[in-house]
Amino acid sequence: MEKPTRTSLLKEIAEFLNEETEMYSMMHGALKKLVNGSNFHTGWIFFIDEDGKHELVAEDALPPALTHNNCQYMTEGTCWCVTAYHNKKLTKASNIITCSRIVKATKEHQDKTDEITHHATVPLRSGSEQFGLLNIATPNTKRYSEEDLELLESVAFQIGSAIKRIILTDHEKEAARINERNRLARDLHDSVNQMLFSLKITAHAAKSITEQKAAQDAFQTIEDTSQSAVNEMKALIWQLKPIGLEQGLIAAIKQYSQYIQVEPEFEVEGLIDLPNTIEEHVYRIIQESLNNVKKHSRQTRAKIYLEQNKHTFKLRMSDNGIGFDSHQISHSPTHGLKNIKQRTQVIKGHIDIHSELNKGTEIEVIIPLL
Template structure:
């Protein structure tokens, strides 16, 4: 059974859209909308499913009110046959779903219209051996879909899987290029500015030894202290560009960084730390910024770090008993450091909060999903 002319046309249009888009979610939403507008299917939604089997609703179009209400809660929560089959490696091609727990729960719990949606078809999104998730589509008052409709669904899923793979590869290449650029900049800073500051430190030290006049000695001493401070800042910047020690473990890298800043760090860990590289680097960058803030503003040389790992979250707490501060609610960005931490946490779906009081220290609380 082959695809008819209208189906070939819609596949061509979808292929063109997928090739033009560079952002993942807009690409999926656009392709899904074009597919629905050119076929008899009425609604659709896409789950990404990670290696642990955790599913996430990433795109949907034309959902009836019962499925769309409260942030698509019925689609986002609970179990269902299609996701279970996918996790068990039993979903290999486009299939009819006899009963969907998510749709059934929406029908039971909601007085809103389900738009005649009672059943759906499902297909895995994959490229070669790599699997990314599933595409589900449904039509009003339709219990079962034809072989031709399932064949069309498989063709679209194949296109989407290839496009998802392309964007993953592009993002990986961009990340590699970014790391290479960071390394180059770190080398340049180390070889030029870092060495220059070190030379100024040695020169000022020599000036202190050579001069007999107290005023000149004091001037050279001030130059030495300022240069040493700048040298510490530069080393911290180089570390931020090219973190050494992550290969020895996240906690070891954070400890070494604190030591370099002249801070004594007391570390408490609960749970096994085996994290994806992106989560690990985000935690490291946030810890760096938190420790930088303590060194610059807290007026203390000791800090505590707590890491708790659960099945779904990582909680990072950094505490000091320093000066503390009060955030003015009228000011959107209290400081560049605080905003940087917030941005890093939010970028991967996490949260960042502070508890601080003048004279009673500061507690930074970070929660990241994984």
């Protein structure tokens, strides 16, 4: 099939990006359109945080050498382009003379490289903000033409703008969701919860003034059912609105831990005083992690390390539970881990999840504060 012209390709990618509202499907789709609509054979995108740690967030048509062992060569260690990006020395589309990732993969799997030896790279940015790198490669190509690099610059600008738009939209949606959850929590507490409590008290009182055994049993059933409903309502309200967060993050965590019967062991460095929007996300991350301890680890204790300085906030949670294979779950995380990753992404943080079977789980989240 004939490749589209550069103008029509950019138009096609722009139209696709304008319709996308989910970050990862946007990057996968845009990368696929770039590879399929150009002379490039493969491509991949790294997100890079403020500490220079990278995450492989999209890839298309990578050769088997680079996908080996869950993309081991793409996800582990560092490389020149990631380091140069972090040091702000990589500012435009550039040819990479030697890629250590490709070199390592070639040494181990020489017959599975699809003749990929070099790649070109370009920062993804929107205005002064940078998000990561877009990389492309073509078989038997050591140097990419100025036309190739110009196309790469144009697509990177489009993707960078789309990333910024989705981030802003997600922030607006999250603020709206928080306001709606708080309103719903107030309504449930002030109306439904109070009615259930009143029903429980009434049933208890009615049971004490009748001597009929059948009536006493019926009122007892109503009282017990009402209490169960009150407990369920409390749990729902707790999910909607962080109870106790007005007294501080640690106080809220202690309350929730007590409620789900998990014992937290705290270690705190510095004064924990987070902005409201970040604080609620951090609380939800810890809440989800505690839920995972309760449901999956077969443990009732969790270590929670909190550290805050002028520039960053660090959270580290660990347990000594049954753990899981973090390599297998990295490409298809559970619902709980997806929530944790998404919340970390919204507040521009970096997350590392380490777990081994029968050796427990550790989750570390680092969030920039400036």
